[in-house]
Amino acid sequence: MTSIETHVKKPYEYGWETDIESDRVPAGLSEDTIRLISAKKGEPEWLLEWRLKAYRHWLTMTEPHWPNVTYGPVDYQAIHYYSAPKQQQAPKSLDEVDPKLLATFEKLGIPLSEQKKLTGVAVDAVFDSVSVATTFKGTLREAGVIFLPFSEAVREHPDLVRQYLGSVVPPTDNFFAALNSAVFTDGSFVFVPKGVRCPMELSTYFRINAAATGQFERTLIVAEEGAYVSYLEGCSAPMRDEHQLHAAVVELVAFDNAQIKYSTVQNWYPGDEEGKGGIYNFVTKRGACRGKNSKISWTQVETGSAITWKYPSCILQGDNSIGEFYSVALTNNRQQADTGTKMIHLGKNTRSTIVSKGISAGKSQNTYRGLVKIMKGAENARNYSQCDSMLIGDQCGAHTFPYIDVRNSTAIMEHEASTSKIGEDQIFYCQARGLSAEDAVSMIVNGFCKEVFRELPMEFAVEAQNLLAINLEGSVG
Amino acid sequence: MTAVAPQTRRAEDAVAQLVADYEAFAANGAAGAPPWVQELRAGAIRQFAEAGFPSTKDEEWRFTSVEPITRTRFAVASATVSAAVRRAVEEVAIGESGERLVAVYVNGRFVSELSSLALPTGVTIGSLAAAAEGDVARQHLGRLADPSANPFTALNTAFVLDGAFVHVGRNVAVDRAIQLVFVSLAGSEPTVSHPRNLYLFDDGAQASIIEQFVGIGDGPYWTNAVTETVLGENAVVDAYRVQREHDNAFHTATSQSRQGRSSVYTSVTFAFGSRLTRYDLNATLDGEGAECTINGLSVLRDEQHVDFHTTLEHAKPHCPSWEVFNGVYDDRSRGVFSGRIIVRPGAQRTDSKQTNNNLLLSEDARADSQPQLEIYADDVKCTHGATLGPIDPKAMFYLRSRGLDEEAARNLLTFGFGAEILNSVSVEELRTQLDGIVHARLDESARKRSS
Numbered sequence: 001m002t003s004i005e006t007h008v009k010k011p012y013e014y015g016w017e018t019d020i021e022s023d024r025v026p027a028g029l030s031e032d033t034i035r036l037i038s039a040k041k042g043e044p045e046w047l048l049e050w051r052l053k054a055y056r057h058w059l060t061m062t063e064p065h066w067p068n069v070t071y072g073p074v075d076y077q078a079i080h081y082y083s084a085p086k087q088q089q090a091p092k093s094l095d096e097v098d099p100k101l102l103a104t105f106e107k108l109g110i111p112l113s114e115q116k117k118l119t120g121v122a123v124d125a126v127f128d129s130v131s132v133a134t135t136f137k138g139t140l141r142e143a144g145v146i147f148l149p150f151s152e153a154v155r156e157h158p159d160l161v162r163q164y165l166g167s168v169v170p171p172t173d174n175f176f177a178a179l180n181s182a183v184f185t186d187g188s189f190v191f192v193p194k195g196v197r198c199p200m201e202l203s204t205y206f207r208i209n210a211a212a213t214g215q216f217e218r219t220l221i222v223a224e225e226g227a228y229v230s231y232l233e234g235c236s237a238p239m240r241d242e243h244q245l246h247a248a249v250v251e252l253v254a255f256d257n258a259q260i261k262y263s264t265v266q267n268w269y270p271g272d273e274e275g276k277g278g279i280y281n282f283v284t285k286r287g288a289c290r291g292k293n294s295k296i297s298w299t300q301v302e303t304g305s306a307i308t309w310k311y312p313s314c315i316l317q318g319d320n321s322i323g324e325f326y327s328v329a330l331t332n333n334r335q336q337a338d339t340g341t342k343m344i345h346l347g348k349n350t351r352s353t354i355v356s357k358g359i360s361a362g363k364s365q366n367t368y369r370g371l372v373k374i375m376k377g378a379e380n381a382r383n384y385s386q387c388d389s390m391l392i393g394d395q396c397g398a399h400t401f402p403y404i405d406v407r408n409s410t411a412i413m414e415h416e417a418s419t420s421k422i423g424e425d426q427i428f429y430c431q432a433r434g435l436s437a438e439d440a441v442s443m444i445v446n447g448f449c450k451e452v453f454r455e456l457p458m459e460f461a462v463e464a465q466n467l468l469a470i471n472l473e474g475s476v477g
Numbered sequence: 478m479t480a481v482a483p484q485t486r487r488a489e490d491a492v493a494q495l496v497a498d499y500e501a502f503a504a505n506g507a508a509g510a511p512p513w514v515q516e517l518r519a520g521a522i523r524q525f526a527e528a529g530f531p532s533t534k535d536e537e538w539r540f541t542s543v544e545p546i547t548r549t550r551f552a553v554a555s556a557t558v559s560a561a562v563r564r565a566v567e568e569v570a571i572g573e574s575g576e577r578l579v580a581v582y583v584n585g586r587f588v589s590e591l592s593s594l595a596l597p598t599g600v601t602i603g604s605l606a607a608a609a610e611g612d613v614a615r616q617h618l619g620r621l622a623d624p625s626a627n628p629f630t631a632l633n634t635a636f637v638l639d640g641a642f643v644h645v646g647r648n649v650a651v652d653r654a655i656q657l658v659f660v661s662l663a664g665s666e667p668t669v670s671h672p673r674n675l676y677l678f679d680d681g682a683q684a685s686i687i688e689q690f691v692g693i694g695d696g697p698y699w700t701n702a703v704t705e706t707v708l709g710e711n712a713v714v715d716a717y718r719v720q721r722e723h724d725n726a727f728h729t730a731t732s733q734s735r736q737g738r739s740s741v742y743t744s745v746t747f748a749f750g751s752r753l754t755r756y757d758l759n760a761t762l763d764g765e766g767a768e769c770t771i772n773g774l775s776v777l778r779d780e781q782h783v784d785f786h787t788t789l790e791h792a793k794p795h796c797p798s799w800e801v802f803n804g805v806y807d808d809r810s811r812g813v814f815s816g817r818i819i820v821r822p823g824a825q826r827t828d829s830k831q832t833n834n835n836l837l838l839s840e841d842a843r844a845d846s847q848p849q850l851e852i853y854a855d856d857v858k859c860t861h862g863a864t865l866g867p868i869d870p871k872a873m874f875y876l877r878s879r880g881l882d883e884e885a886a887r888n889l890l891t892f893g894f895g896a897e898i899l900n901s902v903s904v905e906e907l908r909t910q911l912d913g914i915v916h917a918r919l920d921e922s923a924r925k926r927s928s
Binding site for chain 2: 066389391392393394395396397398399400401402403404405406407408409410411412413414415416417418419420421
């Protein structure tokens with residue numbers, strides 16, 4: 001396989017920067033910073049109080065260091081907590097949006113203009129700390145679906161936001177959730193009313209552009225009784241030598257018979273081959289299946305970030321509710337990932353499925369960490385977990401740390417994990433059939449991840465497959 | 478926070494008490510141990526005093542609270558021989574008397590009058606205190622079990638006095654099982670013993686070794702054992718460990734083995750007794766082509782708590798390892814399993830399989846499983862699996878359709894669950910003894926259920 005070793009590594013495709021004047025608050029974090037962010041967003045008094053409370057609690061907390069990752073200290077005073085592209089006033093329609101911004105998203109493959117917008121997918125485009133455009137607002141409004149940038153939702157539907165904000169991930173939940181609660185800037189708010197099946201896929205694309213900023217987005221999705229929504233999230237950032245912090249919070253709430261499908265393709269800048277630069281991706285994602293027969297499904301493809309640290313979780317409260325977690329985490333060069341899920345079974349006949357595929361290459365470390373907790377009242381709960389790791393190269397590491405805690409004897413749970421090298425005989429077979437080694441590896445890796453890709457919406461599945469192929473280039477050998 | 482404070486103080490008090498006990502023990506001439514042993518102890522007590530007792534906030538102790546141990550004041554136990562001790566030894570000893578290799582330790586101290594040792598050439602079995610005078614023990618004692626890794630190991634090392642010493646010479650094959658019987662005598666006040674065992678198998682040695690822990694009397698006592706096992710090149714060793722402490726006992730133990738090139742080590746552990754057990758089983762494959770099997774079974778009832786922590790470390794290439802731990806939990810008992818497989822950089826061609834199955838027989842039983850893989854080499858095959866649940870209703874239905882009544886079907890399935898581990902016992906008489914214990918346990922559960 002030495003011939004492939006010489007293969008030139010393709011650089012990070014989204015590493016360019018948009019030259020745009022930005023309005024950003026000075027670096028540093030204090031109550032004044034929070035007041036300033038809140039004022040810039042024109043927020044009501046209760047939200048400012050909520051932020052300040054979270055901030056005061058955050059001050060009493062210490063940064064956790066239990067995950068299986070190592071990184072230098074984060075200087076929270078060196079970060080700019082708010083950065084927005086300068087605009088005269090809020091654009092009323094797409095025509096008023098700075099063409100530079102539209103071009104940025106077009107270059108990223110997310111056309112926002114009327115003629116070109118993706119059919120069947122409504123997009124909310126977030127640039128640094130603000131949302132720049134949201135497509136298909138009208139069509140969605142007709143269906144009764146609210147899909148708005150978070151700051152707009154606070155203005156237009158304060159009661160709904162107030163009711164659900166922090167109800168799944170309380171501001172005091174953990175260090176990064178507390179930080180996010182204090183300084184969060186933008187994100188998406190989705191509300192699907194009773195009995196409505198959202199007519200199209202909803203999608204938010206996050207772009208970090210400005211240097212030395214952190215992105216702290218907040219997403220909240222509520223599906224009322226019998227509602228259905230599928231939400232996609234994508235992201236990228238320019239290549240820079242210093243690390244940037246991204247600490248998001250995502251909350252999902254599903255009531256009786258509701259279904260939420262949340263898919264992520266995470267492609268933040270991973271840093272260079274020596275581990276210089278890259279995003280620290282410290283995210284809290286949690287969904288609550290509050291109602292009977294509700295279902296929350298997380299699908300994630302993690303290929304970017306210098307350090308990924310996230311555990312999309314499900315709290316299965318309602319009887320017969322279902323939680324799913326499908327994940328592909330790919331690490332290359334010096335990337336580190338500590339990711340997995342938590343499935344907390346509270347209701348009767350609750351079911352959860354975990355399928356996690358980890359691929360480590362180069363000098364990276366890839367960890368699956370998960371918790372399956374079946375509480376006393378969760379009669380007939382069922383869990384199936386499968387965690388497979390693939391190693392490409394002899395200097396990477398793959399680790400599996402599942403925690404299983406069962407307090408009900410009628411529960412059945414199974415956990416399986418395996419770790420192995422990419423099959424040389426399989427590569428040989430493909431090569432004998434005329435495929436290049438690189439294509440063979442890509443094919444084997446895609447086959448390895450098939451169970452997860454199957455869960456992704458069509459457009460994303462294609463993107464994810466290409467992403468894996470790009471990120472693996474040069475690592476085979 | 479205020480609710481926690483008294484407990485914390487208690488643990489600190491317990492540590493201070495143990496340090497004071499150590500000082501009295503050391504000032505007493507510490508039973509005339511050689512200076513190197515005294516140094517070993519002094520280093521260990523410092524480490525223990527620094528670390529203190531673990532709390533459930535420590536990742537390694539998340540599911541096991543040692544509070545019942547820290548709450549009790551344990552005095553250092555002394556050895557006495559009574560008719561009850563003789564009976565207990567006779568009950569577990571196997572083989573024809575006269576041909577036996579049975580060494581007996583009462584409260585951690587070797588008692589030669591109870592032991593029957595017809596030693597073949599090249600084999601030493603006896604007291605660690607006696608062996609500590611020689612060079613062999615000095616070379617190995619305290620080299621494997623790391624006091625900084627576990628406060629209980631540190632405590633055992635601080636109070637190291639006596640225990641089992643076994644040395645099988647180069648190319649010697651021992652044709653009978655070596656039996657080490659550890660009897661704990663509960664006195665009028667709670668006592669603690671710290672048996673320290675060292676088993677050395679030179680290149681090409683072959684032996685089976687059985688450790689049996691039994692308890693006499695009703696009062697609480699605490700056994701805190703540490704075993705170090707060294708296998709030379711090509712050595713083949715089967716090690717069995719049967720823990721049948723009294724229901725009021727506490728049992729904390731660490732076993733650390735290191736294997737040389739192409740050696741084969743099989744360790745089978747059984748836990749039936751004690752109210753709180755924590756057993757750390759660490760095996761290091763430190764020579765190419767070494768093979769290791771670690772199996773375990775716990776059958777629990779009432780409020781028993783067993784925590785098995787295993788670490789299989791593949792330090793060298795071309796080593797296969799297998800691990801199966803099964804647990805059967807009735808009443809309000811609780812089983813914890815944490816199995817870690819570490820593949821060190823360069824340990825290529827590692828092939829490791831780990832399985833943990835848990836059977837919950839009662840609604841209040843609880844199990845926690847934590848299989849872990851830490852892999853730093855690429856050309857490896859590692860798998861782990863964990864299952865947890867009640868008896869399979871389909872299997873029950875099948876047996877009922879064949880005419881078995883519910884109780885019989887249930888017992889058969891439960892026993893089958895344990896038999897997976899019992900089958901790895903190749904010493905016939907021990908197997909018979911263990912089958913008896915498991916059957917008795919299941920019958921007892923059945924009686925309780927029907928009444």
